[in-house]
Amino acid sequence: MNQTKILLDENEIPTHWYNVMADMPSPPAPPLGPDGKPVSPEMLGAIFPPAILEQEMSAERWIPIPDEIRQILCLWRPSPLYRAHRLEAALGTPARIYYKNEGVSPAGSHKPNTAVAQAYYNREAGIRRLTTETGAGQWGSSIALAGQMFGLEVRVYMVKVSYEQKPFRRSMMETWGAEVLASPTDTTRSGRQILAQDPDSPGSLGIAISEAVEEAASRPDTNYALGSVLNHVVLHQTIIGQEVKKQFEKAGDYPDAVFAPCGGGSNFGGVAFPFLADKAAGREVRLVAVEPTSCPTLTRGHYAYDFGDSVGLTPLMLMYTLGHDFVPPGIHAGGLRYHGDSPLVSQLHKEGLIEAVAVPQIATFDAGVQFARAEGIIPAPESCHAIRACIDEALRCKETGEAKTLFFNLSGHGHFDMSSYDKYFRGELEDYEYPEEAINAALDRLPKVG
Ligand SMILES: *Cc1c(COP(=O)(O)O)cnc(C)c1O
Numbered sequence: 001m002n003q004t005k006i007l008l009d010e011n012e013i014p015t016h017w018y019n020v021m022a023d024m025p026s027p028p029a030p031p032l033g034p035d036g037k038p039v040s041p042e043m044l045g046a047i048f049p050p051a052i053l054e055q056e057m058s059a060e061r062w063i064p065i066p067d068e069i070r071q072i073l074c075l076w077r078p079s080p081l082y083r084a085h086r087l088e089a090a091l092g093t094p095a096r097i098y099y100k101n102e103g104v105s106p107a108g109s110h111k112p113n114t115a116v117a118q119a120y121y122n123r124e125a126g127i128r129r130l131t132t133e134t135g136a137g138q139w140g141s142s143i144a145l146a147g148q149m150f151g152l153e154v155r156v157y158m159v160k161v162s163y164e165q166k167p168f169r170r171s172m173m174e175t176w177g178a179e180v181l182a183s184p185t186d187t188t189r190s191g192r193q194i195l196a197q198d199p200d201s202p203g204s205l206g207i208a209i210s211e212a213v214e215e216a217a218s219r220p221d222t223n224y225a226l227g228s229v230l231n232h233v234v235l236h237q238t239i240i241g242q243e244v245k246k247q248f249e250k251a252g253d254y255p256d257a258v259f260a261p262c263g264g265g266s267n268f269g270g271v272a273f274p275f276l277a278d279k280a281a282g283r284e285v286r287l288v289a290v291e292p293t294s295c296p297t298l299t300r301g302h303y304a305y306d307f308g309d310s311v312g313l314t315p316l317m318l319m320y321t322l323g324h325d326f327v328p329p330g331i332h333a334g335g336l337r338y339h340g341d342s343p344l345v346s347q348l349h350k351e352g353l354i355e356a357v358a359v360p361q362i363a364t365f366d367a368g369v370q371f372a373r374a375e376g377i378i379p380a381p382e383s384c385h386a387i388r389a390c391i392d393e394a395l396r397c398k399e400t401g402e403a404k405t406l407f408f409n410l411s412g413h414g415h416f417d418m419s420s421y422d423k424y425f426r427g428e429l430e431d432y433e434y435p436e437e438a439i440n441a442a443l444d445r446l447p448k449v450g
Pocket residue numbers: 108109110111138139227228229261262263264265266267268335336380382383411412413
């Protein structure tokens with residue numbers, strides 16, 4: 001029999017997170033406050049606990065993972081690495097294809113890896129409540145789960161269009177004890193400001209972030225948790241890439257190319273950054289972030305200082321951005337609709353150490369269905385982006401006859417996304433190329449710095 005799953009033992013869960021900042025060619029650009037000066041930790045202390053802020057700024061290469069966190073991660077980690085024998089056969093490619101299944105977590109994606117860590121550090125700091133935003137519901141579910149495990153109350157501002165389209169994600173969050181509100185709400189100033197302009201606003205991640213941050217900043221017992229983008233979030237996800245490297249060692253193989261879907265960049269960074277260390281040591285490996293053509297942040301966005309939210313409450317971060325007031329088209333990969341990207345991922349892209357490609361929506365579902373029919377697992381629409389790029393590479397290998405080793409991160413399962421699959425099967429999905437004029441227009445509305 002051919003080995004299909006490459007498994008690690010629980011005691012092989014990494015003991016440290018890998019901090020890519022220690023190995024970056026140039027130091028990351030600091031986040032800036034409203035006065036254009038680097039933000040002080042005190043400013044962020046209103047919404048984040050000290051340990052998280054320390055991780056956000058740390059240049060230490062290895063940061064120890066507290067045992068209590070590893071113990072909870074044991075509920076689903078280490079996650080399996082699969083060799084996709086059946087997909088390879090279906091494609092008729094000489095390439096060897098592997099994928100890591102992060103869909104085995106209780107919430108169904110990679111996001112609980114950081115949710116658990118964030119809830120832990122907030123409880124350690126004496127915080128009682130967390131606020132957050134969620135788009136498709138993946139992050140809200142993850143923080144609801146983690147909050148429950150550490151006895152924290154959780155309030156989730158859920159983008160209104162998803163709140164209406166994804167009632168079962170909401171039920172899931174409520175099962176884990178969270179309170180879920182449809183954003184924009186009239187309970188925050190940010191929400192009321194948006195509703196005054198557009199009473200029927202479908203909401204956006206940027207708007208929901210504004211609401212969650214505003215509430216956390218106004219209550220001393222409440223902090224805010226973010227599911228992607230920030231350095232500490234990417235740091236927590238490096239547990240994935242470290243496991244992948246150990247699993248490849250066990251398999252006696254090593255990837256020529258690594259693909260991961262890229263929204264805010266945490267699962268891509270979490271997978272890719274541990275490989276960057278190898279790259280720095282001279283090993284060849286392509287690291288490819290895959291995004292939608294409808295939200296082409298890394299491939300077509302501006303590299304500039306911009307806000308993380310819509311209203312302008314967050315510090316300014318140097319990143320690829322489509323503009324903080326970007327309202328994404330209603331594509332079905334909700335986790336990939338953010339206007340910006342992790343500053344670490346952005347800088348490494350700017351410096352040419354990682355690559356990015358954009359793929360159109362319908363082609364991603366083609367790939368997801370092909371994958372499901374070969375391997376059985378129904379992938380999240382976000383994950384379908386990485387699958388598309390990986391299959392395209394495998395098909396190129398078929399033409400050239402190269403037996404490359406390809407890897408993608410299966411960031412989540414698609415069990416709550418079946419209505420999107422239905423639309424695909426009915427031929428109701430559309431491809432959408434974000435227009436050049438909109439990208440240029442965003443430039444004029446970027447905050448002026450310096
Ligand atoms: C959120 C999400 C993503 C995007 O993750 P980032 O870390 O923000 O890039 C990808 N896949 C799934 C399944 C998700 O839930």
